Amino acid sequence: MSAPFLLFIMAGGSGERFWPLSRKNKPKHLLRLISPKTLLEETVQRLKPLAGKPADLLILTNHEQIPGVRKALPRFPKASLVAEPAKRDTAPAAALATALALRRHPDAILALLPADAVIGKHPIFRAQLAAAVRAAAASPSFVTLGIQPSYPATGFGYLHLGQKTLGQVRGGPFLRVKRFVEKPSLAKAKGYLRSGQYAWNAGIFVWKASTFLAEARRQQPALASFIEKFPRKGSFSRYLGREFPKLPKISVDYAIMEKARSVLAVKAAFPWDDVGSWTALPAHLPTDKRGNTVRGPVLSMENRNSLALAEGGRPIALLGTENLVVVDTPDALLVCPKDKVQDVKKLMPLLPQTVI
Amino acid sequence: MSAPFLLFIMAGGSGERFWPLSRKNKPKHLLRLISPKTLLEETVQRLKPLAGKPADLLILTNHEQIPGVRKALPRFPKASLVAEPAKRDTAPAAALATALALRRHPDAILALLPADAVIGKHPIFRAQLAAAVRAAAASPSFVTLGIQPSYPATGFGYLHLGQKTLGQVRGGPFLRVKRFVEKPSLAKAKGYLRSGQYAWNAGIFVWKASTFLAEARRQQPALASFIEKFPRKGSFSRYLGREFPKLPKISVDYAIMEKARSVLAVKAAFPWDDVGSWTALPAHLPTDKRGNTVRGPVLSMENRNSLALAEGGRPIALLGTENLVVVDTPDALLVCPKDKVQDVKKLMPLLPQTVI
Numbered sequence: 001m002s003a004p005f006l007l008f009i010m011a012g013g014s015g016e017r018f019w020p021l022s023r024k025n026k027p028k029h030l031l032r033l034i035s036p037k038t039l040l041e042e043t044v045q046r047l048k049p050l051a052g053k054p055a056d057l058l059i060l061t062n063h064e065q066i067p068g069v070r071k072a073l074p075r076f077p078k079a080s081l082v083a084e085p086a087k088r089d090t091a092p093a094a095a096l097a098t099a100l101a102l103r104r105h106p107d108a109i110l111a112l113l114p115a116d117a118v119i120g121k122h123p124i125f126r127a128q129l130a131a132a133v134r135a136a137a138a139s140p141s142f143v144t145l146g147i148q149p150s151y152p153a154t155g156f157g158y159l160h161l162g163q164k165t166l167g168q169v170r171g172g173p174f175l176r177v178k179r180f181v182e183k184p185s186l187a188k189a190k191g192y193l194r195s196g197q198y199a200w201n202a203g204i205f206v207w208k209a210s211t212f213l214a215e216a217r218r219q220q221p222a223l224a225s226f227i228e229k230f231p232r233k234g235s236f237s238r239y240l241g242r243e244f245p246k247l248p249k250i251s252v253d254y255a256i257m258e259k260a261r262s263v264l265a266v267k268a269a270f271p272w273d274d275v276g277s278w279t280a281l282p283a284h285l286p287t288d289k290r291g292n293t294v295r296g297p298v299l300s301m302e303n304r305n306s307l308a309l310a311e312g313g314r315p316i317a318l319l320g321t322e323n324l325v326v327v328d329t330p331d332a333l334l335v336c337p338k339d340k341v342q343d344v345k346k347l348m349p350l351l352p353q354t355v356i
Numbered sequence: 357m358s359a360p361f362l363l364f365i366m367a368g369g370s371g372e373r374f375w376p377l378s379r380k381n382k383p384k385h386l387l388r389l390i391s392p393k394t395l396l397e398e399t400v401q402r403l404k405p406l407a408g409k410p411a412d413l414l415i416l417t418n419h420e421q422i423p424g425v426r427k428a429l430p431r432f433p434k435a436s437l438v439a440e441p442a443k444r445d446t447a448p449a450a451a452l453a454t455a456l457a458l459r460r461h462p463d464a465i466l467a468l469l470p471a472d473a474v475i476g477k478h479p480i481f482r483a484q485l486a487a488a489v490r491a492a493a494a495s496p497s498f499v500t501l502g503i504q505p506s507y508p509a510t511g512f513g514y515l516h517l518g519q520k521t522l523g524q525v526r527g528g529p530f531l532r533v534k535r536f537v538e539k540p541s542l543a544k545a546k547g548y549l550r551s552g553q554y555a556w557n558a559g560i561f562v563w564k565a566s567t568f569l570a571e572a573r574r575q576q577p578a579l580a581s582f583i584e585k586f587p588r589k590g591s592f593s594r595y596l597g598r599e600f601p602k603l604p605k606i607s608v609d610y611a612i613m614e615k616a617r618s619v620l621a622v623k624a625a626f627p628w629d630d631v632g633s634w635t636a637l638p639a640h641l642p643t644d645k646r647g648n649t650v651r652g653p654v655l656s657m658e659n660r661n662s663l664a665l666a667e668g669g670r671p672i673a674l675l676g677t678e679n680l681v682v683v684d685t686p687d688a689l690l691v692c693p694k695d696k697v698q699d700v701k702k703l704m705p706l707l708p709q710t711v712i
Contacts, residue, residue: 020673299706302696314668315711316689317376317703320696324680326689333672333684335691340658340676347673350655355671 003107003208004056005133007047008097010090010203011040011061011069011115016345017277020332021311024356029115030068033275034284038072039116046122047113050129055080058100059115060093062086086245090203091255095216095223095247096240099230101209109137111206112252118284120271124170128266131169132206140214141262143206144177146199147272152189155276157182157201157253159265171269180258199265201253202272212256220255222247278325278341282307294318296328305338331355359463359564360412361489363403364453366446366559367396367417367425367471372701373633376688377667380712385471386424389631390640394428395472402478403469406485411436414456415471416449418442442601446559447611451572451579451603452596455586457565465493467562468608474640476627480526484622487525488562496570497618499562500533502555503628508545511632513538513557513609515621527625536614555621557609558628568612576611578603634681634697638663650674652684663694687711 013027022028029040037045044057051057058080061069066083069076082100084093094112101108111129119125132143146159162176180201184192192198216224226247231239248255257263273280282293292303296310302320310316312328323338332355334344348356369383378384385396393401400413407413414436417425422439425432438456440449450468457464467485475481481501488499502515518532536557540548548554572580582603587595604611613619629636638649648659652666658676666672668684681697683690688711690700704712 297708299703301699301703301706308691310689312670312689314685314687314689315708316691317700317707319690319692319699319703321680321691321693324677324691326691328689329670331670333666333668333670333682333689334675335664335672335677335680335682336675337677343657343675344673347655347657347675350657351673352653352671 003109003137004052004101004105005050006097006101006104006108006110007051007057008093008100008110008112009040009043009047009057009059009115010093010112011059011065012084012087012093013116016348017341019344019348019351020327020329020334020355021309025064026068027065027116028275030065030072033281034118039118039275040069040072043113043115043117044073044076046119046125050111050126058082058097060084060097084244085241087249088244088247089249090252091220091223091250092226092244092247094205094212094252094256095220095226096244098207098209098212098216099227099236102213102227102230103232103236106210108209109133109206110209111204113204114202116275117202118271118273118275121269125268125270127170128172128268128270129204129206131167131174132264132266135167135174135264135266136206136208136211139262139264140208140211141264142211142215142257142260143264143266144257145202145204145268146175146177146265147202147268149189149193149198149200152186152193153200154183154186154189156274158184158189158192158198159201161197161199161265161267163197166264169266169269172267175265175267177263177265180253180263199267200272202268202274203253205252205257215256215260219259220248220250223255278307278327279338307338359465359493360408360457360461361406362453362457362460362464362466363407363413364449364456364466364468365396365399365403365413365415365471366449366468367415367421368440368443368449369472372704373697375700375704376683376685376690376711377665381420382424383421383472384631386421386428389637390474395474395631396425396428399469399471399473400429400432402475402481406467406482414438414453416440416452440600441597444600444603445605446608447576447579447606448582448600448603450561450568450608450612451576451582452600454563454565454568454572455583455592458569458583458586459588459592462566464565465489465562466565467560469560470558472631473558474627474629474631477625481624481626483526484528484624484626485560485562487523487530488620488622491523491530491620491622492562492564492567495618495620496564496567497620498567498571498613498616499620499622500613501558501560501624502531502533502621503558503624505545505549505554505556508542508549509556510539510542510545512630514540514545514548514554515557517553517555517621517623519553522620525622525625528623531621531623533619533621536609536619555623556628558624558630559609561608561613571612571616575615576604576606579611634663634683635694661694 101110158181160179165173167174291305297315308326514537516535521529523530647661653671664682
């Protein structure tokens with residue numbers, strides 16, 4: 001039996017950025033933002049062809065979101081749906097994924113990917129991910145897919161890439177990651193864009209379970225211990241319920257990747273979008289001549305560059321607006337200019353519990 | 357028996373300017389715009405003390421609006437609620453009022469008033485209206501209450517007033533109306549305001565039934581004939597149903613007042629507001645330091661001069677807006693800048709029948 005390759009979709013996260021469509025129990029990946037399918041369904045379908053057998057594709061989520069995930073994916077095997085018993089960051093999720101992979105095989109390779117990105121050109125995406133898997137199998141390296149920046153984004157972390165091309169995969173060079181860079185200032189982001197030596201960190205990582213365990217032993221003994229003591233057979237739910245909540249709230253980038261001995265990146269040759277807020281949506285939806293994006297029964301007249309989603313079952317009369325976001329749902333309504341959508345989370349503490 | 361004085365409240369009109377709160381069957385006077393009472397209730401209460409007996413206060417409305425009026429005024433005498441069998445303008449309403457007054461007494465005096473204006477200082481209003489009644493009783497004149505303009509309004513008709521004071525009533529001079537002026541341009545309106553010789557036409561008129569009939573005979577034979585043939589006793593509903601729809605669609609100003617032999621005006625010494633659109637509302641409701649007016653569960657942050665009414669039973673999150681109007685109802689939602697509210701009626705043809 002050759003070493004299996006497991007895919008772990010991280011489907012946790014909160015729903016603040018797409019409120020009122022998203023809620024605590026219905027975060028972004030459970031929304032039908034750009035198609036009749038949820039982003040999670042899109043992600044599962046995109047990854048399925050890479051899984052050797054159905055059981056090789058797993059979803060990490062949390063108890064609150066289990067009903068929503070089951071509803072979105074009614075035929076997804078229950079055994080492949082793992083609920084984290086507490087909200088932690090991505091490092092504990094990566095440790096859990098590694099532990100689950102080690103239950104399968106000591107040489108298992110795994111990929112950890114977010115559930116809520118929008119990705120195009122799926123065949124190229126899969127070919128590049130498969131190449132990342134081969135690279136991770138061949139060396140004790142973490143391998144990531146770095147996204148070519150298209151604008152000086154300040155909302156993403158960056159990967160500072162080496163200049164020596166180690167290989168080429170479907171139009172994307174293989175490079176060494178010299179450094180992980182936190183979300184930069186606009187000035188720095190502009191420099192990164194100009195230099196051509198930086199890629200966006202999309203949070204897509206591939207590693208051998210043994211590579212992660214070795215780095216965890218060196219950098220994060222608590223994570224290493226969690227993996228080592230993880231039950232190799234039988235039920236793990238009691239162990240998970242007891243030990244997982246004790247793990248530190250820390251991202252896998254910060255906990256492991258930034259100081260890892262070897263990280264490689266494939267420069268993505270596929271379109272990728274985090275769809276980080278309402279203003280990212282129009283790029284993925286039909287837009288009229290005046291830049292308006294509407295969905296549902298929106299009666300629009302003399303608007304410019306506005307976004308209106310009528311998901312509340314009632315018509316929206318939208319007249320003479322500019323750069324406005326209007327999102328209606330059956331029980332809550334958001335109205336704010338496009339340049340303020342990042343502040344929606346500030347309203348959360350003011351909202352009635354019933355609509356959060 | 358001295359000549360009775362009857363008060364007729366005109367409660368017809370359509371609901372376009374306050375859509376989506378107002379609808380075809382729920383026009384402005386049936387809305388609770390500025391208090392927990394409908395404007396019609398406010399009008400009835402304001403006028404009641406002037407009525408010699410309850411039966412002297414009547415409401416003219418139409419069949420579609422009867423249920424709404426009954427709901428707003430459950431104890432209003434049914435016999436005093438007259439439904440016009442077709443939508444006509446104010447001249448037919450004035451003729452109907454005159455005919456109904458003549459059934460009471462050949463020397464009856466009547467006042468015709470809109471149901472949907474906002475009026476303050478009620479004792480002064482009533483004293484001035486009572487003075488208008490005395491003046492109408494003493495001469496074959498129409499008597500109106502002219503409103504002192506506070507800004508160069510282009511949405512009202514004006515009364516060009518004589519300069520000779522004929523009397524004084526609670527701070528308001530009695531003057532002759534030299535001319536009725538249609539809604540003016542802004543330049544003209546500014547001139548009217550500067551001159552001090554013009555008043556807004558609030559559509560409040562008092563006349564002797566015999567005065568109206570004489571003027572109708574001279575100017576509008578169809579109206580005169582309608583009044584003359586109106587049943588003096590017994591049921592008038594068959595007559596009304598047959599004859600009223602034949603009357604011309606014309607305003608009482610245009611049909612009678614503009615060319616009437618004698619029109620007097622009392623300059624109003626009470627606050628008056630037509631409340632003609634959403635933008636007129638903030639003046640009558642509590643407003644925060646940044647000029648925002650909100651009602652219902654509105655979660656407001658960093659807004660300026662916006663108006664948000666949450667009447668849909670769900671919270672509105674309003675963030676970073678300026679000069680915006682948001683009106684939510686259970687089955688329709690309006691979002692438009694303040695300077696576009698006049699255009700809401702343009703949207704009507706696009707709206708589903710169910711929300712008109």
